Amino acid sequence: MATDKSSRFDNVDWEAVTADSGRALSTNLLGTLLCVVPLIALLVYDFVALGQYEDTFAFVGIGYDVTQLDWLFALSLILFVFYALLPLYQNPRITRYYWREFKRNRPAVVSLAFLTFVFVVGLLGPIFISQPEIDLVTQYQPPIGMSVQNTYPVQCLGEVTSGASGQLCHGSLAHPLGTDSRGRDILVMLIYGMQVTVKIAFITSLIVITIGTAVGTVAAYSGGMIDEVLMRYVDVQQSFPTFIAYLLILYAYGGGLFLFIVLFGTFAWEGTARYVRSNALTKSEDEFMKSAELTGASTYHIITRHLIPNTASSIITILTLLVPGFILAEAQLAFLGLGDPTAPSWGQLLSTGRDALPYAPWITLMPGFLIFLTILAFNFLGDAVLDALNPEAQAESE
């Protein structure tokens, strides 16, 4: 027990305390700054010092040019680490509690494991596995356990057997999930596709959360005219035909995955903004918000420490509905040939398999299956998160 005099509340000399108080940076903010500052420095270096076609990391001998998307992706990862993972680590008690609640929902646990797998493999896989090489000789290799008429592959790497309708080429370990029409390994392409999916998920989430929360809180806290204007704009945006805008920009200026992600992200935050606003208005009636106000805390403090953490579970749920939509939209656009041909997404793979569907169905099946599983996993996750991250409701129902 603390017996030290300075650790009694009635012995605090507030004159002294307020006099020498500086603004203390939280670990989270500090960590974020420590990562974002070099990131920005690198970005500036890339733009100012290097020509357009020079590799960003050429100075350490890595031949990789960082794309616009990578910058945003890096930023979203940094924020994810410091504002989602780190808080969970800092507050082990509530994390354990969330986990106990979350665990009750079996499908959600499986979904989380699956999505974590996609995240980790998508993030690290492309670093360790080199890009799939085009090699027409090895085209149309079937996956293990499947076979194809030996007329399609130029050279069958697996076992060749003769069947009723001629010679059959079987799958082999060299390409466990087979190859596509240009001989690229499907497993490797799926792994590269995971990274695209992870990028879509993270960057759109970053955009949606940032704009949605900002607009929602500003509307709620300023009220009056500002509130009115912002919310009417949200109504307008909801009816904005993002898809048509995408096509227009695509035809007029060209575009790729970056255009897709930024455009779809910036036109999808209405729901979040609305939710944050209404939540801010209802929560401000809660006594804990009033208590916080009574301590003399600034509105900024109240928003970041109380309002946003208490809105998080619902925002996550909104995201679990939005993100699968983006993934699906990307796949559809890619399948229709409106995607980014340079982005190795699942949708692209899907579209390369389109013509070969009758004899090499695995090329479309594999990515299709992954897309299906991913979307399913997001949906399972959404429900479970809303239940688990809501200690208030739990305590009341007990």
Place this chain on the structure above:
Amino acid sequence: MTERVGDEPLLSVRDLEKHYPITQGYLSREVGAARAVDGISFDLRPGETLGLVGESGCGKSTAATSIINLETPTGGEVLFNGGGRWNRQRNEDGSHPNDVTAFADDELFAFRRDAQMIFQDPSSSFDPRMSIGSSVAEPLQVHGMTDQGRRRAIVEDLLEQVGLAAKDYDRYPHEFSGGQKQRIALARALVLNPELIVADEPVSALDVSIRAEILSLISDLQDEYGLSMLFISHDMSVIREVCDRVAVMYLGEIVEIGDAEEVFTDPQHPYTEALLSAIPTADPRAEQANIELRGTVPTPTNPPSGCRFHTRCHRVIQPDGIDIDQENWRSLLNFRDEVLAGQVDVESAREIASTAAGEGDDADIKSELRTEFDLPESFADASVDETLADALDSLLDGDDETAAEQLSTAFTTPCEQSEPVMTDHGDGHQSQCLLNESAQSAPQPTPSDD
């Protein structure tokens, strides 16, 4: 820093007003105001506990939040002399440097250390996503204590003082019971070492069995740290346990104020009387005259004229020329008010009368109406009987307006015509009722002569 001189009060509330505008339409035109707090004044001395009591909706919670400046009052002054602000004089322009309602941002920030509040509902008074230790330590952090170790030490010590364990620091609100949360709320209110605590119904959401514990904890802490307290409750029995003085609020006004002892033993205002009569007594043999308040409950948007309590007062004064049983007089006024408001449903009375044993003729309907409004067949006053009979006839003819006019010209009360002022009963005991006024400044012809 200045020292306290004489018996300067810690808190001095003067004519505090909080009106909420009621707006309509797109342009938010103001069409009226809900007068939640309508001019209340009282003093609170250091170390004292003042109870603010009244039924829900009387404005006592709004008074609390306005005093502590969680909401900005629309009028009046709240002078807070604590926190080294003793003995300051008014400025040239008549404003007071200690007026909380006029504090600049930095003064208000410092004032937050001097006055804190405890809320009613323990289930929502803590951020569910913050450990209670962090919640209690938050005020320290907001006020610039950057040393995390020191914050923790202070909070752990304080948690032990309110009857919890230091290790509870890391636990979350959902892991505590209502009573424990209210202890933690006390710790949070105390952590900045305030001089004034405003407690808004701190025990009314709790189980009766733990109320006593929390109340005694409150008074222990109060004694130990010399806290002054504004204690808000609808429950007279709780007020009696903790308060030195009591102010009774009705519809935005204080109708009686005085030492708790005095008010409880010798209530001067009929409303206080009614509130007190509702306290369950420990002695089962004691005769319990539970005064039932009948009549329409007014809204703060449109408070009644004269004495605001006259629509429900059981002692409502009879005018010159009428002298009937007080109960019947109340019923008569209630009936009048209902007719005026167009609330008397002759049709349903007719239906009841026709389904009942009787013929369903006019006499039956009238007696049905009389039962409904507790009106006897005959008052001990012929003119009253006559007016009522006429009014009932008009009503049955469907002529509500004539009925209303007949009733409202014949039955009036001084209580709705003149506003009572505060009457002094000595020792700071004051009440606001015409009965007391007339008793004091005797000679003028009293409205109710008996």
